[in-house]
Amino acid sequence: MGNVARIGERVRRTEDRRFLTGAGRYVDDLQLARCTYAYFLRSPHAHARIRSIDTSKAAAAPGVVAVFTGKDVADAKVGGLICGWVVKDKHGEPHKAPGHPAIALDTVRYVGDTVAMVIADTAAQARDAAEQIEVDYEVLPAVIDPAAAVAASAVQVHADVPGNLSYDWELGDKAAVDAAFARAAHITKLDLVNNRLVPNAMEPRAAAAEYDRGTGTYTLYTTSQNPHVTRLVLSAFVLGIPEHKLRVVAPDVGGGFGSKIFIYADETLVLWAAGKTGRAIKWTAERSESFMTDAHGRDHVTHAELALDKDGKFLALKVDTIANMGAYLSTFATAVPTYLYGTLLAGQYTTPAIHCNVRAVFTHTAPVDAYRGAGRPEATYLLETIVSKAAREMNIDPAELRKRNFIAAGAFPYQTPVALTYDSGNYTPILDQAMKLADYAGASERKAAAKAKGKLRGIGISSYIEACGLAPSAVVGSLGAGVGQWESAQLRFNPTGNLQILTGSHSHGQSHETTFAQIVSDKLGIPLDQIEVVHGDTAQVPFGMGSYGSRSLAVGGSAIMKAADKIIAKGKKIAAHLMEAAEADIVFENGAFKVTGTDKNVPLGQAVFSAYVPHNYPLDKLEPGMDENAFYDPSNFTYPSGTQICEVEVDPDTGGVEIVNFVAVDDFGNVVNPMIVEGQVHGGIAQGVGQALLEYTVYDKESGQLLSGSYMDYTMPRADNLPSFNLGYQVTPCPHNPLGVKGCGEAGAIAAPAAVMNAVRDALAQVGAQDRIEMPATPQRVWQAIHAH
Amino acid sequence: MTMSVSMTVNGKTVSGNVEARTLLVQFLREHLGLTGTHVGCDTSQCGACVVHVDGISVKSCTLLAVQAEGAKVTTIEGLAKSAEELHPMQEAFRENHGLQCGFCTPGMVMSAIDLVKRHNYQLDEETVRHGLEGNLCRCTGYHNIVKSIIAGAAAMKAAGV
Numbered sequence: 033m034g035n036v037a038r039i040g041e042r043v044r045r046t047e048d049r050r051f052l053t054g055a056g057r058y059v060d061d062l063q064l065a066r067c068t069y070a071y072f073l074r075s076p077h078a079h080a081r082i083r084s085i086d087t088s089k090a091a092a093a094p095g096v097v098a099v100f101t102g103k104d105v106a107d108a109k110v111g112g113l114i115c116g117w118v119v120k121d122k123h124g125e126p127h128k129a130p131g132h133p134a135i136a137l138d139t140v141r142y143v144g145d146t147v148a149m150v151i152a153d154t155a156a157q158a159r160d161a162a163e164q165i166e167v168d169y170e171v172l173p174a175v176i177d178p179a180a181a182v183a184a185s186a187v188q189v190h191a192d193v194p195g196n197l198s199y200d201w202e203l204g205d206k207a208a209v210d211a212a213f214a215r216a217a218h219i220t221k222l223d224l225v226n227n228r229l230v231p232n233a234m235e236p237r238a239a240a241a242e243y244d245r246g247t248g249t250y251t252l253y254t255t256s257q258n259p260h261v262t263r264l265v266l267s268a269f270v271l272g273i274p275e276h277k278l279r280v281v282a283p284d285v286g287g288g289f290g291s292k293i294f295i296y297a298d299e300t301l302v303l304w305a306a307g308k309t310g311r312a313i314k315w316t317a318e319r320s321e322s323f324m325t326d327a328h329g330r331d332h333v334t335h336a337e338l339a340l341d342k343d344g345k346f347l348a349l350k351v352d353t354i355a356n357m358g359a360y361l362s363t364f365a366t367a368v369p370t371y372l373y374g375t376l377l378a379g380q381y382t383t384p385a386i387h388c389n390v391r392a393v394f395t396h397t398a399p400v401d402a403y404r405g406a407g408r409p410e411a412t413y414l415l416e417t418i419v420s421k422a423a424r425e426m427n428i429d430p431a432e433l434r435k436r437n438f439i440a441a442g443a444f445p446y447q448t449p450v451a452l453t454y455d456s457g458n459y460t461p462i463l464d465q466a467m468k469l470a471d472y473a474g475a476s477e478r479k480a481a482a483k484a485k486g487k488l489r490g491i492g493i494s495s496y497i498e499a500c501g502l503a504p505s506a507v508v509g510s511l512g513a514g515v516g517q518w519e520s521a522q523l524r525f526n527p528t529g530n531l532q533i534l535t536g537s538h539s540h541g542q543s544h545e546t547t548f549a550q551i552v553s554d555k556l557g558i559p560l561d562q563i564e565v566v567h568g569d570t571a572q573v574p575f576g577m578g579s580y581g582s583r584s585l586a587v588g589g590s591a592i593m594k595a596a597d598k599i600i601a602k603g604k605k606i607a608a609h610l611m612e613a614a615e616a617d618i619v620f621e622n623g624a625f626k627v628t629g630t631d632k633n634v635p636l637g638q639a640v641f642s643a644y645v646p647h648n649y650p651l652d653k654l655e656p657g658m659d660e661n662a663f664y665d666p667s668n669f670t671y672p673s674g675t676q677i678c679e680v681e682v683d684p685d686t687g688g689v690e691i692v693n694f695v696a697v698d699d700f701g702n703v704v705n706p707m708i709v710e711g712q713v714h715g716g717i718a719q720g721v722g723q724a725l726l727e728y729t730v731y732d733k734e735s736g737q738l739l740s741g742s743y744m745d746y747t748m749p750r751a752d753n754l755p756s757f758n759l760g761y762q763v764t765p766c767p768h769n770p771l772g773v774k775g776c777g778e779a780g781a782i783a784a785p786a787a788v789m790n791a792v793r794d795a796l797a798q799v800g801a802q803d804r805i806e807m808p809a810t811p812q813r814v815w816q817a818i819h820a821h
Numbered sequence: 822m823t824m825s826v827s828m829t830v831n832g833k834t835v836s837g838n839v840e841a842r843t844l845l846v847q848f849l850r851e852h853l854g855l856t857g858t859h860v861g862c863d864t865s866q867c868g869a870c871v872v873h874v875d876g877i878s879v880k881s882c883t884l885l886a887v888q889a890e891g892a893k894v895t896t897i898e899g900l901a902k903s904a905e906e907l908h909p910m911q912e913a914f915r916e917n918h919g920l921q922c923g924f925c926t927p928g929m930v931m932s933a934i935d936l937v938k939r940h941n942y943q944l945d946e947e948t949v950r951h952g953l954e955g956n957l958c959r960c961t962g963y964h965n966i967v968k969s970i971i972a973g974a975a976a977m978k979a980a981g982v
């Protein structure tokens with residue numbers, strides 16, 4: 033038997049063996065009996081009226097099983113796709129959510145909008161047949177740019193949404209902000225763009241479905257971060273399949289980063305058509321389809337102003353943001369630029385007055401929704417950019433300016449002016465440690481040395497806060513969420529003493545199979561190899577809200593700990609009976625129940641066996657079996673925080689930016705498995721660096737064509753674009769969950785863009801070009817910034 | 822029109838009838854059920870599909886199945902000596918947490934082994950980073966992949982593979 037794992041150990045992952053030997057099972061790997069293949073015909077136009085569609089040739093093509101258009105779907109009463117979070121605008125009116133049919137009915141609204149579905153015996157036949165569909169489009173003018181979409185003369189994306197405005201939302205005390213600005217010694221102003229990103233999980237989205245005529249049961253295999261939520265939405269809102277007749281399985285999933293939270297047209301149609309045709313159907317996105325149809329991230333245009341007193345104390349912040357929603361509201365799109373953005377604008381600072389206004393607008397582009405960090409990277413980029421800009425303008429060291437404004441360690445719980453109550457934190461030691469790791473004190477010397485070689489060096493700081501571990505159901509419900517935000521867990525022992533953990537969290541790279549087993553191994557004293565973590569199947573796991581918002585360990589892990597408590601409580605009763613002792617005298621230690629003060633003990637395995645073979649068992653007082661369920665609804669968000677420091681060297685001749693050092697110091701509360709946490713931070717930083725230096729989603733402003741629609745045009749971070757990262761930790765445990773954990777999945781991506789860009793701007797300040805650069809700071813843009821006169 | 826093709830995959834002779842347009846990766850995945858080789862793009866840029874053809878790493882989405890006629894192909898499924906004993910490079914990835922979601926992993930491992938051999942087991946960080954240009958990973962930020970490959974190179978040398 034293997035070893036008991038302890039919290040805090042760098043336990044190697046249990047999931048690795050199958051991935052390393054090619055034995056992972058991703059959706060596209062599944063072989064369903066008599067399977068057919070779906071191909072979706074996508075709109076080549078950003079905005080067009082469909083005058084007519086002729087599918088007759090396609091329907092007669094070899095191997096074709098069925099062809100469906102928007103009319104077929106509408107006739108079958110397939111419901112539209114929904115947005116599950118209703119944001120109320122500043123007048124209390126709900127957001128405008130125009131209809132979102134799974135297949136466009138008479139108008140297409142972005143390049144990639146679904147126009148028809150072809151099902152055939154092979155994928156190649158489906159694709160060949162789709163080429164024979166004749167669509168007569170009347171091409172219409174498109175609006176792409178979010179700032180242009182709010183102009184009075186802008187093309188309308190939806191006839192029932194005047195001004196392309198889904199909502200105009202605000203948060204904070206505007207009068208207090210105005211008053212503070214009136215007495216400010218210094219005001220820093222900033223305009224910035226948060227560039228649109230394509231999530232690019234390496235596994236493209238996929239779906240496979242089958243219908244069992246005998247039982248009337250549907251099964252959908254899909255690349256989802258939250259299979260139960262998918263089942264709920266498809267059952268209750270879209271297809272009307274009773275929830276108990278639909279099984280949703282998200283097997284191994286190759287990364288998500290938010291893009292696999294949402295319920296898309298594709299899996300909806302695959303599932304529906306499987307019932308309609310009686311055949312199993314599989315669909316896997318080609319990468320170019322992923323670029324066109326995965327929900328994108330970010331895409332904000334913002335003006336902000338920070339008011340400071342003469343000593344650099346922040347007095348007030350005002351923010352005006354236009355957020356691009358794309359052509360339709362994706363599943364959780366509305367929450368991202370509001371409750372995950374405006375609420376984060378206090379950052380780590382005591383800024384007493386904050387006001388944030390957000391206009392969410394429709395454009396003829398792919399829907400935008402949560403992408404790693406979701407709202408919090410946008411808030412952090414804005415805040416940390418304006419803070420560093422203020423420092424430069426006031427000639428105060430940016431680290432010093434941050435320290436002057438940090439919330440003090442003794443001030444927690446801390447109520448911010450933008451709704452959140454931070455539970456814990458200690459920001460100055462984090463910054464100090466990061467400065468030490470980055471040799472911040474030596475930065476100016478290195479800058480001078482670089483200058484002597486004709487290079488521009490710069491150093492940048494980004495101190496972030498995030499609210500994650502989504503979160504109290506009552507709070508998110510009051511803010512418009514259509515779902516609860518608890519998590520479930522079941523600990524199911526088998527008579528032989530091994531254990532299954534069934535969790536509603538979903539792992540698509542986060543390593544739950546190891547981390548969750550580790551916390552239970554530690555708590556119950558069971559060897560790791562006797563524990564199996566089961567996730568991603570609605571037929572096995574009682575229920576679950578899935579994984580996003582760095583919630584798995586803080587919420588899902590807490591549910592597991594609660595279920596483990598119930599196991600211990602029941603085991604104590606059994607052990608008391610077996611040892612003829614009083615229950616109050618039983619303690620649980622190192623995997624065994626002991627009578628305090630004696631050497632009598634019952635190992636957990638023996639209690640489990642007794643529970644399943646209850647020959648000597650208190651059946652009059654206790655049910656047999658050892659199988660406990662728990663649901664955990666947190667009392668607050670968790671608040672990870674940290675500081676990243678990036679140092680870059682810019683070559684003024686080429687505009688190339690090289691990252692010469694990258695430091696991240698984080699406070700994630702307690703850390704269960706440092707190896708896994710570091711991996712999460714590395715990946716997050718890489719995505720943040722990608723946003724800062726490389727990644728840019730470009731639609732042609734006139735035609736709405738996606739110009740960066742493949743890996744030839746969209747620059748993904750590759751190994752040679754990145755350095756190795758230098759990490760450190762501080763720990764202030766989360767005070768309100770049983771593990772004291774805060775969540776680590778998004779931090780890297782949240783903080784990194786500002787760290788990199790502050791470094792780039794610091795470098796460019798040597799030639800006065802610091803305000804002429806936006807993300808991504810590509811060589812071309814950097815060169816132009818340097819050489820613009 | 823279908824054509825017949827035969828080759829050696831992971832030491833076994835295999836053959837099949839494929840359409841002329843069938844890619845090697847499709848032959849491996851769909852005809853042979855070797856789904857460890859992945860498809861991550863449609864422009865031959867992600868490296869999720871890397872296999873060894875006659876000992877050299879090849880993106881199996883860039884080759885027609887019929888072009889591999891008579892070749893010796895090794896996929897991720899054919900690397901480990903046995904269920905218990907991983908290839909030293911696989912073991913190095915496990916030891917150094919060089920994978921998260923696992924989707925890029927087969928291609929990374931296959932590329933890594935070829936990279937090590939091409940550099941005669943002598944790899945520094947910069948060589949590895951440049952050598953991985955053709956492989957995308959969205960999860961790990963490459964940090965631990967680079968570490969894994971440097972460790973794997975030493976382990977391969979020690980094991981004489």
Ligand code: FES
Nearest residue numbers: 865866867868882
């Ligand atoms: S699938 Fe072959 S390189 Fe991407």
Ligand code: FES
Nearest residue numbers: 921922925958960
């Ligand atoms: S481990 Fe997920 S893409 Fe590399």
